[in-house]
Amino acid sequence: MSLRQHFELMAAYNQWMNAKVHKASSNLDGTALAEDRGAFLGSLLGALNHIVVGDAITLRSTGVA
Numbered sequence: 001m002s003l004r005q006h007f008e009l010m011a012a013y014n015q016w017m018n019a020k021v022h023k024a025s026s027n028l029d030g031t032a033l034a035e036d037r038g039a040f041l042g043s044l045l046g047a048l049n050h051i052v053v054g055d056a057i058t059l060r061s062t063g064v065a
Contacts, residue, residue: 014055021051 001009025033025048033045041047 018051018055021048
């Protein structure tokens with residue numbers, strides 16, 4: 001697998017997984033999203049924010065965004 005194919009595969013996986021996470025979290029109300037779950041990032045909202053920030057940092061560091 002070439003490096004390009006690898007990155008295309010990872011991008012497709014990221015898009016697929018983001019859609020699954022969005023679909024699952026869209027069924028929750030604000031209270032459920034913000035509730036402290038006792039995990040490292042606290043709430044589901046904290047985990048979702050972590051994903052968005054990570055994606056933004058990655059895209060900026062690669063010159064895509």
